[in-house]
Amino acid sequence: MSSAKFGGKGPRWRHELVLSGPSLRDGDPVAECERALAQAGWSREAIDPLALLIAELWHNALEHGVLGLDSALKERPGGYSEYYVLREQLLRGVTEGRVRILLEQVLVHGEPALAIEIEDSGAGFDAVEPRAPLPAGKSARKSGRGLHLVRELCESLEFSGRGNVARATCRWEGPLAG
Amino acid sequence: MRPTGGKDLPFRPKEWARAAEETGRTPMPILSNLRVDGTLVLRVVGRFDYRAREQFLESYEHCDSEPCGFEVDLRDAEYLDSSALGLLLTLRDFAAAKGARVTLCNARPLVARTLAAAEFGQWFTVA
Numbered sequence: 391m392s393s394a395k396f397g398g399k400g401p402r403w404r405h406e407l408v409l410s411g412p413s414l415r416d417g418d419p420v421a422e423c424e425r426a427l428a429q430a431g432w433s434r435e436a437i438d439p440l441a442l443l444i445a446e447l448w449h450n451a452l453e454h455g456v457l458g459l460d461s462a463l464k465e466r467p468g469g470y471s472e473y474y475v476l477r478e479q480l481l482r483g484v485t486e487g488r489v490r491i492l493l494e495q496v497l498v499h500g501e502p503a504l505a506i507e508i509e510d511s512g513a514g515f516d517a518v519e520p521r522a523p524l525p526a527g528k529s530a531r532k533s534g535r536g537l538h539l540v541r542e543l544c545e546s547l548e549f550s551g552r553g554n555v556a557r558a559t560c561r562w563e564g565p566l567a568g
Numbered sequence: 569m570r571p572t573g574g575k576d577l578p579f580r581p582k583e584w585a586r587a588a589e590e591t592g593r594t595p596m597p598i599l600s601n602l603r604v605d606g607t608l609v610l611r612v613v614g615r616f617d618y619r620a621r622e623q624f625l626e627s628y629e630h631c632d633s634e635p636c637g638f639e640v641d642l643r644d645a646e647y648l649d650s651s652a653l654g655l656l657l658t659l660r661d662f663a664a665a666k667g668a669r670v671t672l673c674n675a676r677p678l679v680a681r682t683l684a685a686a687e688f689g690q691w692f693t694v695a
Contacts, residue, residue, distance in 0.1 A: 439678055442647045445617065449651070470658050471625070474618050474651075530657045530691045536650035542685035 403430050404494035414456060415481045419491055420445045426493065440504060440560060443544055446536045447508040447556050448491065453477060455510030455554055456487035461533035470532050487511045498545060498559060506544075507557040514553030600627040608635035610659075613644040618651035628659060638663050643674035648682050660691050671695055 405426040409417050423444050427437050453459045457480045463473045492507040541547050544558040598620055599611045610627050612620065628638065638659060642648075648656075656672070663670045673695040675683060683694055 438646055441615075442649055442678070442682075445649050449649070464654060470654050471621065474621055530660065532654040532657050535653050535686060539650050539653075539682060539685055543681070 402495040404492065405430075406490065406492045408488065408490045410488040411485060414452060414484050414487060414489065419448055419489075423491065423493060439543055440506070443540055443558055443560060444491070444493075444506055444508075446540050447506060447558060448489065450536055450556070451489045451508050451510035451512070451554075452481075455512030455514070456484065456489060457481065458512065464532040496559065498561065501561060503545065503559050503561050505557060505559045507555065509551065509555040512554055514549075514551060598623045598627045600631070602631065602633065602635060603639075606636035607639050608637070609639045609641055611641040611644065614646055615649075616642075616645050616647070616652040616655075617649045618655070620652070621655060624655050625658070628662060634666070635668065637668050638670040640670065640672050641674055642672060642676070642679050645676070645679050648679050653682070653686050653688070656688070657691065669693055 405423070407419055407422060409419060420441055424437055424441050427440060428434075432440070454461070457477065459473065459477060459480065461473070463469045463476070466472070488511040490507075490509045492505075492509075494505050494507070496503050496505045537547070540558055544560045547556065547558045549556055597613055599613075601609045601611075603609055608628060608631055610624070612624075628635075640656065640659070656670070660670050669692075671693040672683060672688065675694070680694075683689075683692075688694060
């Protein structure tokens with residue numbers, strides 16, 4: 391884990407944490423990232439949308455990458471609750487798997503921005519189209535909303551590796567400022 | 569927490585928020601209250617996600633009387649993630665089966681943006 395004050399002349403601010411084994415179950419990386427952002431000078435208002443993005447990408451990495459859960463389960467009657475009960479069960483027994491979270495200050499077109507990179511030890515998935523629409527259908531879908539929300543709230547979202555590395559870039563104050 | 573007819577229950581979001589902060593973001597309380605007009609009002613405080621699932625389901629599934637409508641008051645919600653969007657859709661399914669509508673109201677900017685991104689206007693009354 392390394393960090394440096396944002397805006398200084400030294401190395402750009404970055405904060406990294408790695409969760410594996412029991413820390414996947416017991417850790418709260420979102421709260422830890424928030425603490426790091428607050429210490430580095432982000433305001434509470436700026437942290438809320440960033441925390442939301444971190445939470446979405448972390449849950450995605452944990453649930454699909456590490457635990458191998460399939461969101462399609464949420465669409466079955468009563469499936470939404472079933473999904474989270476199964477998540478609990480799988481998480482209790484988790485011994486393998488790893489998630490790495492990296493927050494780093496970057497410049498986008500000369501403007502300060504925050505990159506959130508989350509890598510999981512899972513099999514990944516085929517890169518999705520850059521701005522996939524919400525899943526269509528007559529009934530309101532309960533799955534497939536996380537990454538859509540991330541795309542709406544950040545500047546860019548890219549996948550690399552075998553689809554197991556997600557990197558979202560957000561402007562300093564985030565798109566909410568504009 | 570069981571909804572009771574027409575009586576306001578003590579609502580102390582600041583105390584709950586402080587308690588959650590101290591204990592490391594425990595699930596935030598969902599307060600339900602059956603208004604005299606028969607609308608069941610659910611108020612969520614803080615960060616709304618899957619950790620509030622059991623409390624959220626309990627708050628409307630075990631209501632003593634039949635509500636004629638549902639309202640989710642989001643004034644104290646800091647953010648909603650995609651798992652909370654799923655919870656809201658579960659409530660919508662429950663309400664639709666009874667021919668009732670769900671209103672989402674008083675959302676702060678980030679929450680309003682989240683609802684708009686999810687195109688929730690087509691499934692809920694967003695006020």
